[in-house]
Amino acid sequence: MLTESMEDYLETIYRLMxxxxxxxxxxxxxxxNVQSSSVTRxxxxxxxxxxLVxxxxxxxxxxxxGEIYGEFLVWRDATLKQFLRxxxxxxxxxxxxxxMEHYITPATMGLIRNLITFFSQNPKLLGEFHALQQVKQYPDQVDLRELRAWEFRHNQE
Amino acid sequence: MLTESMEDYLETIYRLMxxxxxxxxxxxxxxxNVQSSSVTRxxxxxxxxxxLVxxxxxxxxxxxxGEIYGEFLVWRDATLKQFLRxxxxxxxxxxxxxxMEHYITPATMGLIRNLITFFSQNPKLLGEFHALQQVKQYPDQVDLRELRAWEFRHNQE
DNA sequence: TGACATTGTTAGTCTATGCTAACAGTAAGC
DNA sequence: GCTTACTGTTAGCATAGACTAACAATGTCA
Known part of the structure; x- marks a missing residue:
């Protein structure tokens, strides 16, 4: 199995290729953003x-x-970014x-892909979901104390 | 900032507490599952x-x-498990x-929480989403070659 | 083609976190 | 209150993957 770092390198190699x-x-x-000596090793x-050779x-x-794995890594990365967006x-x-990408199995990736597909097939739903967020707004630079309070409030509902 | 390992320890400490x-x-x-010498350090x-003291x-x-952070860690863990389920x-x-948990920001956690809320408020939608998966089934023990083919097929649609 | 800039390699060091081994402190039963 | 078993600590070593420094190979251009 590849380590996190090995995956990062392989993904980048595939991309550059x-x-x-x-x-x-x-x-x-x-x-x-590493030294070339690290790359060589x-x-x-x-x-x-x-x-690779x-x-x-x-x-x-x-x-x-390496090519097949690299393609998967690039796809996984792109799909997760799509998901967060x-x-x-x-x-x-x-x-x-x-x-996070290194820990997500192909099976789960398929499910996330399905979620993306689901929402792109139902753009109205995506709108409704986003509307919900206007209400339950969550600050970007959240203080943990605030998070705790937020959770508490919403559990009370 | 805490490392992954430090977070794991703190989460477990909070839980045991x-x-x-x-x-x-x-x-x-x-x-x-570590030696007690590692714990001490x-x-x-x-x-x-x-x-902690x-x-x-x-x-x-x-x-x-530590308590606030620990509570957050436990909540994050539980919420992500809920999300995957x-x-x-x-x-x-x-x-x-x-x-994956170590990499997800409080802000993103809030959004994931919203998604869970959204689907629990609309159980019918969740059913529709799951139904979609019956069609676009994704094998559990997926071979990467298979994944590649799967992706290719679905991009053609 | 020879000199210099760029790139690649090796060797050795650092940090995090695991480990084992040896030792120190605590507590339980007689 | 001793002895023994359990628990905690320290010290030293291993590994992954960064780093720097020194050196080797390559390539460019006058």
Missing amino acids: MVKGYVRAVDLSEAL MIQKLDESDY YEKYRNISLTPK LLNAKVGIDEQVEG | MVKGYVRAVDLSEAL MIQKLDESDY YEKYRNISLTPK LLNAKVGIDEQVEG
């Missing part, structure tokens, strides 16, 4: 697990396994998705 | 950040800050939530 057609360590270190690790000083290429999240979408 | 009225290292090491760390060989107690997830709910 799609955009640029090839991937070099420096692109990865820029995209992931991770690439070697992903090579060992057969997600690593040859010193050469461009890397994905194996079929659907909920009406405004800030920190990327950060939250980057963190 | 509610159930037993006090917390000892051995309870934590059992609940979290983490407790010392949480004491440094003022989430640590005294050698004595029961620990939460500070107000609402989606119709059947397996791995606990594991997924344990992983």
Whole structure:
């Protein structure tokens, strides 16, 4: 199984592959905000697990396994971001998705996809759901004490 | 800010506090499946950040800050589990939530809570959403190749 | 083609959090 | 109130994945 970090690298590699057609360590270190020495080591690790082919000083290429997994990772990321936007999240979408995505199984991803489909097939419902939020507004920079009170109030209803 | 691990400890401490009225290292090491030496160290760390009060060989107690945060952590955990059940997830709910919860902001949690409220106020809709899944079924033990094909098919529609 | 800039690699260090082993404190039963 | 079992603490080690520093390879251009 891939670690969180390995997934991040593989996802970025796949993305860059799609955009640029090839991937070099420096692109990865820029995209992931890490040093190139970290990139080299991770690439070697992903090579060992057969997600890509690593040859010193050469461009890397994905194996079929790496390509399929990479495609999944990109899809998962995009779908979760869609989901948060659907909920009406405004800030920190990327950060939250980057963190949580690693833990969500393909099965659950399918269910989330279904939810997105459900609401896009019923845009009126989405409107009703968003209208609800105007009432039960929840501050963006929420203080925990406030959260506690909020929950308490709503449990009383 | 708390790390994932620190949050896990604090959540468990809060939970045990509610159930037993006090917390000892051995309870934590059992609940979290770690050695008691790891517990000691983490407790010392949480004491440094003022989430609890640590005294050698004595029961620990939460500070107000720790109590509020702990309550939030327990609520977040419960709410996310509710959300996955609402989606119709059947397996791995606990594991997924344990992983993802650390990354979700209070603001987003509020939105998820709203979604749960929305569907519980409209149980018929929930039925419709679940019915959709009977059609767009997604295998539990999904192969990535299968996922890819599934996505492709549905994008064609 | 040779010099310099860019990129990639290796080796060694740091931090978080797990572990084991050895030791210290507490408490229960005789 | 001793002895023994349980619980808690400390110290030292392992691992993942960051980092920096030093070095190696590549590529560009005068």
